[in-house]
Amino acid sequence: MKLTPEEQAMLDGAAGWSTRKAMEILVTLGTIYGAERMVEVTSVQVAGVSYDNLGEAGLAFLAEMAEGGGRARVLTTLNPAGMDVEDWRPLGIDATFAANQQRVLEAFARMGVVTTCSCTPYLVGNLPRYGEHIAWAESSAVCYANSVLGARTNREGGPSALAAALTGRTPAYGYHLDENRRPEVTVQVNARLEENTDFGALGKVIGAKLEGRKVVPTIVGVERASLENLKSFCASIATYAGAALFHMPGITPEAERFSCPAETVAVSQDEIDAAARSLSDAEPGEVDLVSLGCPHLSLREVARIAELLEGKQVTKEFWITTARPTKQIADMMGYTQIIEAAGARIVADTCCVVAPIRGRFTALATDSAKACYYARAKNRFKTLFMPFDEVVAEALR
Amino acid sequence: MKLVGRKIYSGQAEGEALVTSMAISFFGGVDPETGVVVEHGHELEGQSISGRVLVFPTGKGSTVGSYTLYRLKRAGLAPVAIVNAECETITAVGCIIAEIPCVDRVPIERLRTGMHVRVDGERGVVETGAS
Numbered sequence: 001m002k003l004t005p006e007e008q009a010m011l012d013g014a015a016g017w018s019t020r021k022a023m024e025i026l027v028t029l030g031t032i033y034g035a036e037r038m039v040e041v042t043s044v045q046v047a048g049v050s051y052d053n054l055g056e057a058g059l060a061f062l063a064e065m066a067e068g069g070g071r072a073r074v075l076t077t078l079n080p081a082g083m084d085v086e087d088w089r090p091l092g093i094d095a096t097f098a099a100n101q102q103r104v105l106e107a108f109a110r111m112g113v114v115t116t117c118s119c120t121p122y123l124v125g126n127l128p129r130y131g132e133h134i135a136w137a138e139s140s141a142v143c144y145a146n147s148v149l150g151a152r153t154n155r156e157g158g159p160s161a162l163a164a165a166l167t168g169r170t171p172a173y174g175y176h177l178d179e180n181r182r183p184e185v186t187v188q189v190n191a192r193l194e195e196n197t198d199f200g201a202l203g204k205v206i207g208a209k210l211e212g213r214k215v216v217p218t219i220v221g222v223e224r225a226s227l228e229n230l231k232s233f234c235a236s237i238a239t240y241a242g243a244a245l246f247h248m249p250g251i252t253p254e255a256e257r258f259s260c261p262a263e264t265v266a267v268s269q270d271e272i273d274a275a276a277r278s279l280s281d282a283e284p285g286e287v288d289l290v291s292l293g294c295p296h297l298s299l300r301e302v303a304r305i306a307e308l309l310e311g312k313q314v315t316k317e318f319w320i321t322t323a324r325p326t327k328q329i330a331d332m333m334g335y336t337q338i339i340e341a342a343g344a345r346i347v348a349d350t351c352c353v354v355a356p357i358r359g360r361f362t363a364l365a366t367d368s369a370k371a372c373y374y375a376r377a378k379n380r381f382k383t384l385f386m387p388f389d390e391v392v393a394e395a396l397r
Numbered sequence: 398m399k400l401v402g403r404k405i406y407s408g409q410a411e412g413e414a415l416v417t418s419m420a421i422s423f424f425g426g427v428d429p430e431t432g433v434v435v436e437h438g439h440e441l442e443g444q445s446i447s448g449r450v451l452v453f454p455t456g457k458g459s460t461v462g463s464y465t466l467y468r469l470k471r472a473g474l475a476p477v478a479i480v481n482a483e484c485e486t487i488t489a490v491g492c493i494i495a496e497i498p499c500v501d502r503v504p505i506e507r508l509r510t511g512m513h514v515r516v517d518g519e520r521g522v523v524e525t526g527a528s
Contacts, residue, residue, distance in 0.1 A: 028490075032405070057465060057468025157460025157490065
């Protein structure tokens with residue numbers, strides 16, 4: 001790889017041990033994936049934050065990087081942690097886990113990382129613009145940044161994203177390059193999409209149709225999609241198809257740059273309905289955890305939940321998960337008070353996918369196709385997949 | 398036998414090869430407390446990777462797997478070197494942060510479990526036989 005003098009100095013250790021380690025990681029990845037040079041990044045999102053995933057090894061590495069003088073050179077935010085950092089006890093988190101989770105966040109804070117723990121950094125101040133090079137981990141946010149915002153990122157892992165934060169660089173390969181953003185297959189949607197669940201089901205159908213092929217799709221036939229619909233869709237297509245980028249004419253900014261590829265895959269209403277049904281394997285009577293907020297809820301969604309819960313009482317554990325800054329606005333607007341008066345919990349910094357709750361519940365009701373996948377695979381829950389308002393109704397039933 | 402590949406991480410090491418034709422997931426697939434492969438149905442299930450020159454085609458699974466190599470190294474349980482057909486992010490990052498010599502793009506099908514292997518990460522060379 002061709003490095004600038006500043007990049008070479010970082011690799012030689014002029015900026016300290018941690019920066020050298022970080023540059024070694026980036027140069028090696030650049031070599032493996034055939035990058036010719038580095039690009040400067042303007043924004044980083046780091047994954048590998050929950051102590052449940054990191055373990056003692058990950059924590060030791062982060063502490064060593066902080067100790068070795070590592071400092072973020074660009075705006076850097078974090079993925080969800082394993083608990084609400086300020087209010088973890090009501091979630092059934094034990095004190096040892098909480099102490100370890102705090103040590104993880106302290107290590108990041110020492111490196112100058114903004115410790116908002118969210119999978120939707122683009123809703124809480126880490127919002128890249130069109131064409132910017134960034135280095136993000138968190139598959140749903142990567143897909144949102146590339147597709148909806150038109151920023152440019154590969155699917156980073158925890159350590160490679162941190163390395164980008166400490167150097168302000170990432171190797172120029174993959175989705176940073178024009179030629180790799182070109183669509184390779186057209187997905188023709190012949191179905192009505194309204195709810196987050198419709199978009200989540202579409203992600204699952206596309207995953208099955210592409211059969212593991214890592215191709216960029218152009219998705220035609222979608223007339224309207226809200227921010228919340230796109231947030232759900234990105235989480236689903238990243239989970240079920242491994243997609244990091246799609247185009248949607250009339251909706252995503254880069255779609256107009258390309259014509260539709262000749263290879264076409266059609267998606268019918270029946271296929272969307274079947275995918276939605278396949279995401280439910282629980283009976284309504286089995287649900288003992290209800291959760292909205294995968295990915296983290298927008299302010300509009302939190303406000304809607306408050307509207308639906310006002311003056312009522314939930315009958316089940318109900319986690320409403322969002323980023324802390326969104327919760328702070330909800331506090332200010334009185335939404336939190338309404339939600340808590342109804343017996344539900346508004347939970348910041350974490351979600352039902354990353355919190356250490358394996359085996360604690362029987363069945364989860366949610367509108368998130370991604371949450372269904374991880375509830376089954378990681379937490380051994382059954383799932384009930386239903387539209388947003390119906391999830392709230394399930395909590396009240 | 399001398400096989401020439403590509404440097405992933407520098408350093409020299411030698412030891413007994415442990416070879417598999419299956420990809421390895423370090424997160425969930427290897428016990429970080431013992432270095433034993435625990436992935437159900439894996440060719441190496443039940444075998445320890447500690448102290449061996451670990452030879453496998455490529456890594457797979459969660460990127461958190463890099464930290465498993467780091468943890469094994471700190472506990473003195475890591476492989477002494479890694480040889481891949483095609484290295485990917487998880488293994489490469491793991492080798493860099495744990496400082497394990499690593500070489501890829503060598504014909505790993507020519508290596509057998511039990512062979513004595515020397516790895517020169519800087520030169521990207523893997524040699525077998527007595528030194």
